[in-house]
Each structure stands twice: as structure tokens, then as C-alpha cells.
Amino acid sequence: MLKSVWHYRHFILASIRGDLRGRFARSRLGAFWFILHPLAQALIFSIVLAEVMHARMPNIDSRAAYPIYLLSGMAAWGLFSEIMNRSIGIFIEQGSAMKKISFPKLCLPLIIWGSALINHVLLLAAIAVIFLFFGHYPGLAWLYLIPGMLLISVMAFGIGVFLGVLNVFVRDVAQFMTVFMQLWFWFTPIVYVKSVVPEKFRPLIELNPMTPLVNLYQDALLLNQAPSWPSLWPAVVIGGVAVVLSFVVFRRASPELVDAL
Amino acid sequence: MSVVLDISHVSKCYAAYRSNLQRFANWFGASIAPESEFWANRDISFQVKQGEALALIGQNGAGKSTLLKIITGTVRPTSGSVTVAGRISAILELGLGFNSEFTGRQNIYQAGGLMGFSQAELTELMPAIEDFAEIGEFFDQPTRVYSSGMQARLAFALATAKRPDVLIVDEVLSVGDSYFQHKSFDRIRQFKQEGTSIILVTHSLGDVRALCDRVILLDKGTVMKDGAPDEVVDYYNAMIAERENAKMTVEQKRNQNGWLNTRSGSFEVVIDSIMLLDAKTLDPVNTARVGQQLLLKLVAHSNQDIPRLVLGYMLRDRAGHVMWGTNTWHTKQVIENVTAGEKIEYDLPFTCTLGPGSYAFSPTLVSSDTHLENNYEWQDNALVFDVVNVDGTFFIGSSWLDAKFMISRQG
The missing domain is CATH 2.70.50.60 (abc- transporter (atp binding component) like domain)
Incomplete structure (x- = not known):
């Protein structure tokens, strides 16, 4: 399976380019949208919540702290949700190609992965520029984002492909996940800081594997701090299990996959 | 001649489970029997030699398209195996999974990439594809504005851009106009001469006689008859009649000169x-x-x-x-x-x-x-x-016109 994917590597690379191009076909601002979207969202949140949250930002006393905190978290979450949401729908979306041409189907989520990563890096570059306006200079801690990206995307890829396969047979999966992802977003400290969470919800937030990953971004971008490595273990384990599980399910399901499309 | 395609005891079962949980459980080793099964193909075996043109005929639902998909590799057989020596190129249904927002050219890169061509190869093949499809300026317009005939042209041009070892064509040519059909058949014929094996699904029995050396008649997912075109096509015609009239018998025998006599009714x-x-x-x-x-x-x-x-x-x-x-x-x-x-x-x-x-x-x-x-x-x-023609003047063709030249010379 992996060998045939390797044979298609040039195609995957070309498709990532095509995917970036194709997503913005027929829109005026084209490629700017993928940066404008998260920025606009962050702007809305910071306008609405800046006053409320400002006082609660720990360790830092700057008007820019909250927007920076918000953008860092949103960037991390954006990468996670993009890979996840698109992987869930990809087999249905590309159903007509899968029915007509024989190719390793694993290419499809890999293309998403690659395209999302490139999007993400471009977004980070845009964020860096915005930070400069805030007078907040990027430090070496940005390098910690690399393992962060890796962990987030591995976890999203694993869960996404697993659910994407199930979604071919039970289409409710995608519907359910749109709701669930919103819930998940609000159970991750992105818009708010962990300290404002009532005591009874704390364990839930702590169990959430996205919490330490989003934290990693926030620490690195806002505080120029290294992540607390032990806190990342749950994400590593969950990501690893999800990838293995998705490969197993994908292998078992693939004879029936095209039948159900 | 060598065997390029070996289809051995291929069966395809579409299983329906009472709940999808049962299906998922089966992936992990449970053996829950499905609620209902539909066998689209059952124990099909045949071999195709190099340069052989084979037609699959049969009524709707006989399992022709499923079999083509299994040979192409998009659908996996429930049991049995398909062995191919060489590259397969297939045109199944309309288009090739084209993205309707992309232009014809971008779709060639996309679908061609899925078919295993590298981008460099596709760039090299592009002028020939554009030339063969003959869709003019539409080549650089999104495929959503294409007519079904134009999609078929593009798909055929791409699928046959490079001579495959096995070419699979599923009825798609019927949407093209007669000019393009003609052109496509010429290319198929040319490939055949160069050694490509052809598998064709068609309802046009004229195409079958014109192009194929061999015909397989599928019925209810099994091979009902496998043989020379006239034999199988006549049998098929008789079988269609039989469906309408249950008390019918079909007899076939071949006379010394090779003509096949089929008697039914x-x-x-x-x-x-x-x-x-x-x-x-x-x-x-x-x-x-x-x-x-x-x-x-x-x-x-x-x-x-x-x-x-x-x-x-x-x-x-x-x-x-x-x-x-x-x-x-x-x-x-x-x-x-x-x-x-x-x-x-x-x-x-x-x-x-x-x-x-x-x-x-x-x-x-x-x-x-x-x-x-x-x-x-x-x-x-x-x-x-x-x-x-013993007493007439020499002529060629299958009909004799009672025609005479009238020649006049002037000057």
C-alpha cells in the first residue's frame, strides 16, 4: 500500500498544487481567502471578547496579549479542523474518480494533509507579520511549532481517515462531526484561558488531547516558551493509535469502499 | 500469442447488512452473515490474448460493467483474481472523474496523474490529446460547460494518449457524434494491430461484428456463451426473443462453409x-x-x-x-x-x-x-x-448497380 503511494508521489505533489489552486477557483481574492478567513474570525472574537478576557491574561500585561493568544490558538485549531473535516468528506467527494480510475486511495487524504500544511505555514507567516504590528517580535520558540504541527496533523489525519472511511457507509458521521467539532472547539482553551474554566469542567479540558497542542502554540507564540513535553504524551499516544486504527480500517474496508459510493 | 489478461474464477457480491455495525464488525474478524446478497458476477473465468478484441454483451444488469470495473481495478472481486501483464487503460462511464471547476487541460493533469502518468509525461502528451479531442477553445474552459459528447472526447483522448496493453471501453462512445465514433474506432483498430487487447462493452451489435474477434455473453452475472461473434450475437438475439416467450428453444449448428445456423422459436x-x-x-x-x-x-x-x-x-x-x-x-x-x-x-x-x-x-x-x-x-x-460475376463486367462491392459509363470527348 505504501509502496504504491510512493509511486504516486509526483502526482500527490502536483495535486497539492492543484488543490490550492482549485479551492479558490472562481473567487476574486483567490488565495487570500485562506488567510483572511481565520484572521477575520480572530478579529471578531477579539472585538467581542477583548475587554472580558484582557484582565484574565496571565503573566503578561499588554493590550496585544489577547489577540496574540487568540491567533495562536486559532492557527493550531485551524490546522486540526481543516485536515479532519476534509478527510471525513474526501472519499465521497472524490467518489467519481475512485469509481473510474484505479489508483491508491490513500493519496487523497495525503493530498489534503500536504495542502493543509502549506496553508498553515502561509497563515503562520501572515500571523508573524500581524504580530510585528503589535510590536511582538517572533523568537526562536517558533521552532517548537514544528513538532506541534506534526502532532496536530498526525492526530487529525488518523481520526479523519478513520471517520472518513466510516462516513462512506454511514453518512451521518460527517453531519455528527460538524456539530461535534464545534463542541470540541469550545472545550479547548482557544478563545478563553484555562484559568477561567469552572472547576467541574477542568478534567474534561485536561483530558482533551488538543489542549496541550493548542497550549504549545500559545506558549511559543505569546510567551516564547518551550512546551511542557510530558503534557504532549496523550496527543502522541492518541495520534499514534488513530493512525494505526485508520490504516487497519482502511485496509479492511477498501474492498467495499467503492461499492458503497 | 501471449495471454495479457487472466480472469480466474472472479465473483463479486454486493452484501447488504441489517446495520452497518455488523459490516464494521466483519472488518475486525467477526463473521456475521449479511442480510441479503447480490451476486453481480459469479465464477467468471476467461483469458484474453495479446491483440485480441473481446466484446462483452448482455442485457442491462447482466454484470458487464461490474466485470469491467473489476478488471480495471476500481472494484475488487469478492473472490477470484485478475492478473494483468502490462498497463490497463479504461474509459468507464462518462468522463474520468473530472473536476467540473477545472479546465480540460487541468483535468488532464489531474486525471492523468491518477492514471499514473507523471506531470512531465502529460505535458509531453498534451498536444496530441488536444489534437485528438478536437474540442477547440473548450480545452481551456472548465469542464462544467462541456456537453456530454465533449467530455467523452476528452476522456477518450486521455485514455488512449499512450497505447495501453489492455484498453477497456464501456459504452461511452455511444454519446459521441458519428465523426468522433469513427475516429475512436479507427484508433481502437490501430491499437489492436499494434498488439493492444481490447475489451468492449456495447449494445451495438454492429460494432461487435465490425471490431471483435470474440464475444462473451453475460447473463445474470455468469458467462453464458463465449465464442465467435456471429455465433454469440445470433444466440443473444435469439435469447432476447426467448425472454419474451418462455416456451422457446434455441438450437445452433455450423455448416461446412462456416455459416452458423441458429434456429429458435x-x-x-x-x-x-x-x-x-x-x-x-x-x-x-x-x-x-x-x-x-x-x-x-x-x-x-x-x-x-x-x-x-x-x-x-x-x-x-x-x-x-x-x-x-x-x-x-x-x-x-x-x-x-x-x-x-x-x-x-x-x-x-x-x-x-x-x-x-x-x-x-x-x-x-x-x-x-x-x-x-x-x-x-x-x-x-x-x-x-x-x-x-460470370458474364458481367468486373466490379467490386456487395451490390450491383445496373450502371453504364457514358463517355463523350470534345475537341
């Missing part, structure tokens, strides 16, 4: 004899001369009372092309209320305006203008005869 009325005679002397004729006055005499008798009787004739050449055909329904000579035991004699005087070659009459006794309502008796190639 419900036999309320049967053909006793069919003879070709010289119109003047009434001597039997095996070899007719161009321009000779002939008489085709058919004697039939009825075993039962039947309300209406129509006699139809079809005259075909060696390759199965129809030279002429009509019936007494079209000529408004339907016989009504035939009683049991009645003898009916049909005479058909005509002038032999055929070119030199071998021809056969296929008579059919039916109750209306088609053989689908009541097919009493139908004999493919019941009477075979040759035509020679």
Missing part, C-alpha cells in the same frame, strides 16, 4: 423448407450469377390456430452486415386467422443485384413487425448461397 408455425430457385427454370440455385432472376420459396405449416402471421427476411453478407430486409407486415400482406394444419407458401421473386460473395437469408415467422411479441420460428442463415 415457439414453433406454433414451422418452416418446412426454404429454397432458392432460378425464376425461369425453377432449378435449385447454390451459386447465383449477378443479374440472374431468382425466386426464394419458403413453405411453412402451422401446428396451432394463430391469429396473425408475418414472414420476415433478412439478407446478410459473410461479415454479418445486413444487405436487405423486410417483412410482410411492412408490405401489408399479413395473414390473419391461420388454422392448425394449414400450409403456407411464400414466393419472393427478385433479381440478384448482389456483388460477388457469400450471402445468407434468415427467415423469421412472427406475429407482428418485431420478433419480440410472438416468435414462432426464426432461423439465422437458413439459406446460404454464393454470388459470382
Whole structure:
């Protein structure tokens, strides 16, 4: 399976380019949208919540702290949700190609992965520029984002492909996940800081594997701090299990996959 | 010649489970029986040799398309195996999974990439693809504005851009206009000569006779007949008639000259004899001369009372092309209320305006203008005869025109 994917590597690379191009076909601002979207969202949140949250930002006393905190978290979450949401729908979306041409189907989520990563890096570059306006200079801690990206995307890829396969047979999966992802977003400290969470919800937030990953971004971008490595273990384990599980399910399901499309 | 494609005991079962949880459980080793099963293909085995053109025919739902998908590799067989020596290129259904927002050119890169071509190869092939598709400026417009014929052109141009070892074509050519169909068939023929094996699904039995060396008739997911085109196609025609009329039998035999005689029907009325005679002397004729006055005499008798009787004739050449055909329904000579035991004699005087070659009459006794309502008796190639050109001037072709050159020279 992996060998045939390797044979298609040039195609995957070309498709990532095509995917970036194709997503913005027929829109005026084209490629700017993928940066404008998260920025606009962050702007809305910071306008609405800046006053409320400002006082609660720990360790830092700057008007820019909250927007920076918000953008860092949103960037991390954006990468996670993009890979996840698109992987869930990809087999249905590309159903007509899968029915007509024989190719390793694993290419499809890999293309998403690659395209999302490139999007993400471009977004980070845009964020860096915005930070400069805030007078907040990027430090070496940005390098910690690399393992962060890796962990987030591995976890999203694993869960996404697993659910994407199930979604071919039970289409409710995608519907359910749109709701669930919103819930998940609000159970991750992105818009708010962990300290404002009532005591009874704390364990839930702590169990959430996205919490330490989003934290990693926030620490690195806002505080120029290294992540607390032990806190990342749950994400590593969950990501690893999800990838293995998705490969197993994908292998078992693939004879029936095209039948159900 | 070497075998390029080996299909061995292929079966495909579409299983429906009571709940998808049962299906998921089966992936992890449970063995829950599905609620219902549909076998689209059952134990199909055949081999295709290099340069062989094979047609799959059969009624809708016979499993042709599923089999093509299994050979292509998009659908996996439930059991059995498909072994291919070389590269397969397939055109299944319309388009090739084109993205409707992309232009024709971008789609070629995309779909071509899925087919395993590198971008560099596709760039190299692009002018030839554009040239073959002949869709002009549409090539750089999004495929959502394409007509179905244009999509078919693009798909065919891409799938045949590089000669594959096996080419699979599923009915798609029927949406193209006749110019493109012609062009596509020329390319298919050319590939075949260069050693590509062709597998074709079609409902046009004319294509089958024109292109294929071998035909497989699928019925209810199994191979019903596998053999030479005339044999299988005639059998298939008889089988379609049989579906309409359950009490029917089909017999086939091949005579010494290689013509295949297929006799089918419900036999309320049967053909006793069919003879070709010289119109003047009434001597039997095996070899007719161009321009000779002939008489085709058919004697039939009825075993039962039947309300209406129509006699139809079809005259075909060696390759199965129809030279002429009509019936007494079209000529408004339907016989009504035939009683049991009645003898009916049909005479058909005509002038032999055929070119030199071998021809056969296929008579059919039916109750209306088609053989689908009541097919009493139908004999493919019941009477075979040759035509020679002994006393006329030389000409080629299968019909003789009573034509003369009038030449005048001036100055």
C-alpha cells in the first residue's frame, strides 16, 4: 500500500498544487481567502471578547496579549479542523474518480494533509507579520511549532481517515462531526484561558488531547516558551493509535469502499 | 500469442447488512452473515490474448460493467483474481472523474496523474490529446460547460494518449457524434494491430461484428456463451426473443462453409423448407450469377390456430452486415386467422443485384413487425448461397448497380 503511494508521489505533489489552486477557483481574492478567513474570525472574537478576557491574561500585561493568544490558538485549531473535516468528506467527494480510475486511495487524504500544511505555514507567516504590528517580535520558540504541527496533523489525519472511511457507509458521521467539532472547539482553551474554566469542567479540558497542542502554540507564540513535553504524551499516544486504527480500517474496508459510493 | 489478461474464477457480491455495525464488525474478524446478497458476477473465468478484441454483451444488469470495473481495478472481486501483464487503460462511464471547476487541460493533469502518468509525461502528451479531442477553445474552459459528447472526447483522448496493453471501453462512445465514433474506432483498430487487447462493452451489435474477434455473453452475472461473434450475437438475439416467450428453444449448428445456423422459436408455425430457385427454370440455385432472376420459396405449416402471421427476411453478407430486409407486415400482406394444419407458401421473386460473395437469408415467422411479441420460428442463415460475376463486367462491392459509363470527348 505504501509502496504504491510512493509511486504516486509526483502526482500527490502536483495535486497539492492543484488543490490550492482549485479551492479558490472562481473567487476574486483567490488565495487570500485562506488567510483572511481565520484572521477575520480572530478579529471578531477579539472585538467581542477583548475587554472580558484582557484582565484574565496571565503573566503578561499588554493590550496585544489577547489577540496574540487568540491567533495562536486559532492557527493550531485551524490546522486540526481543516485536515479532519476534509478527510471525513474526501472519499465521497472524490467518489467519481475512485469509481473510474484505479489508483491508491490513500493519496487523497495525503493530498489534503500536504495542502493543509502549506496553508498553515502561509497563515503562520501572515500571523508573524500581524504580530510585528503589535510590536511582538517572533523568537526562536517558533521552532517548537514544528513538532506541534506534526502532532496536530498526525492526530487529525488518523481520526479523519478513520471517520472518513466510516462516513462512506454511514453518512451521518460527517453531519455528527460538524456539530461535534464545534463542541470540541469550545472545550479547548482557544478563545478563553484555562484559568477561567469552572472547576467541574477542568478534567474534561485536561483530558482533551488538543489542549496541550493548542497550549504549545500559545506558549511559543505569546510567551516564547518551550512546551511542557510530558503534557504532549496523550496527543502522541492518541495520534499514534488513530493512525494505526485508520490504516487497519482502511485496509479492511477498501474492498467495499467503492461499492458503497 | 501471449495471454495479457487472466480472469480466474472472479465473483463479486454486493452484501447488504441489517446495520452497518455488523459490516464494521466483519472488518475486525467477526463473521456475521449479511442480510441479503447480490451476486453481480459469479465464477467468471476467461483469458484474453495479446491483440485480441473481446466484446462483452448482455442485457442491462447482466454484470458487464461490474466485470469491467473489476478488471480495471476500481472494484475488487469478492473472490477470484485478475492478473494483468502490462498497463490497463479504461474509459468507464462518462468522463474520468473530472473536476467540473477545472479546465480540460487541468483535468488532464489531474486525471492523468491518477492514471499514473507523471506531470512531465502529460505535458509531453498534451498536444496530441488536444489534437485528438478536437474540442477547440473548450480545452481551456472548465469542464462544467462541456456537453456530454465533449467530455467523452476528452476522456477518450486521455485514455488512449499512450497505447495501453489492455484498453477497456464501456459504452461511452455511444454519446459521441458519428465523426468522433469513427475516429475512436479507427484508433481502437490501430491499437489492436499494434498488439493492444481490447475489451468492449456495447449494445451495438454492429460494432461487435465490425471490431471483435470474440464475444462473451453475460447473463445474470455468469458467462453464458463465449465464442465467435456471429455465433454469440445470433444466440443473444435469439435469447432476447426467448425472454419474451418462455416456451422457446434455441438450437445452433455450423455448416461446412462456416455459416452458423441458429434456429429458435415457439414453433406454433414451422418452416418446412426454404429454397432458392432460378425464376425461369425453377432449378435449385447454390451459386447465383449477378443479374440472374431468382425466386426464394419458403413453405411453412402451422401446428396451432394463430391469429396473425408475418414472414420476415433478412439478407446478410459473410461479415454479418445486413444487405436487405423486410417483412410482410411492412408490405401489408399479413395473414390473419391461420388454422392448425394449414400450409403456407411464400414466393419472393427478385433479381440478384448482389456483388460477388457469400450471402445468407434468415427467415423469421412472427406475429407482428418485431420478433419480440410472438416468435414462432426464426432461423439465422437458413439459406446460404454464393454470388459470382460470370458474364458481367468486373466490379467490386456487395451490390450491383445496373450502371453504364457514358463517355463523350470534345475537341
